[in-house]
Amino acid sequence: MGIGIAQVAATAGHRVTLVDRDAAVVDAALTRLGGTLARLVAKGRVTDVERVDILARIGAVETIAELPECSLVIEAVPESLELKREVFTELAEHQPATTLLATNTSSIDIGAIADDVTEPERVLGLHFFNPPPLMRLVEVVHAKQTSRAYVDHAAALMQTWGKTPVRCASTPGFIVNRVARPFYGEAQRLVETGVADPATIDAILRERGGFPMGPFELTDFIGQDVNLAVGTSVWEQTEHDERYAPTQFQQQLVAEGRLGRKSGHGVYAYTADGTVERPEPDAALADRLVGGLIETDPLARTLAMLVNEAVDLVHRGEASADDVDTAMVLGVRYPKGPIAWGREIGFSVVADQIRALDAALPGGRYRPSPALTDGSLT
Ligand SMILES: NC(=O)c1ccc[n+]([C@@H]2O[C@H](COP(=O)([O-])OP(=O)(O)OC[C@H]3O[C@@H](n4cnc5c(N)ncnc54)[C@H](O)[C@@H]3O)[C@@H](O)[C@H]2O)c1
Structure with a gap:
């Protein structure tokens, strides 16, 4: 990166x-x-x-000691808190107190990185997406310690780099990696419970939902191991909230080395030239599921959970509704921002759908966000 x-x-x-x-x-x-x-x-x-x-x-x-005086340093060492702390301590030692110190971490709490840094108010996240020259989105992530003035400065700077900054608090997964969790998790649960096969679910999300890729082809593309690691990190940082619990389905794939395109086999098999060998979707099954019961409708169930996750982030004051929608459109190419989508479906309809999911599938995963019913989002 x-x-x-x-x-x-x-x-x-x-x-x-x-x-x-x-x-x-x-x-x-x-x-x-x-x-x-x-x-x-x-x-x-x-x-x-x-x-x-x-x-x-x-x-x-x-070496870090040899760096000239910088106005901004962006750290992109591997994803380890210990390593990042070492790098930030050394940076703070050698750079002026006014140098903005940013991390490109995808999942580590910015506050934990800032903790030992002198002048921690200048530490923030600048989360670029891969590949940085092509992806417009940058999540500008602030810890409790980060000063508002530095966040404003960093966001303005990203604009001069041709990027679209969105702001968020240092919440597990930030915006994109948090809100996207149900896109993968609901599909995997539908397969685990035998409702439909991956190819049919992918076709439903792609053709009827307008998503550029279905959840199985997308996780094969990202790497099942990478996607599982992100989900597990969010789950661990949220005290094992059921909403982010990893599935047996994905754990099994990773344990078997079925990592996706890069290993030649994930949910689907790939030939040496990267062509996917995917079974035909079951169009008759898709017709029966879509518009039926919420717990067996891959599209409505996924959308309800995406909307719920998105509005909950806003409800907790961790990002604005506009920034959440921008992040999901630019970061993972959703056809619409999930909050705008929720407005179209109706927030109270989504709340009813989540309650119906909880009744059908109890266990704490399906909890409507207060933002769906408190009138705070119009
Ligand atoms: N790869 C992605 O798609 C992606 C996307 C967004 C964010 N990120 C984040 O960016 C960071 C880097 O990811 P990556 O995929 O580029 O990793 P990478 O392993 O490809 O590169 C990390 C580099 O850091 C160097 N390094 C290790 N310790 C160092 C130290 N103490 N001082 C100086 N250099 C050191 C390594 O030699 C290596 O070249 C991670 O925090 C990751 O989560 C990655």
């Missing part, structure tokens, strides 16, 4: 210094970036002068 973020910053005109514990990684990344920019020149998207300027703006050092 580091080199992609560096490309974005350098393209926006900033001088950038890379630092990696492994110098060979930097060399390889710069070679890759050279190739990427040459292809952009060939396509006419970047001029040759711009290519040379972008590369000239990017330098590298071998």
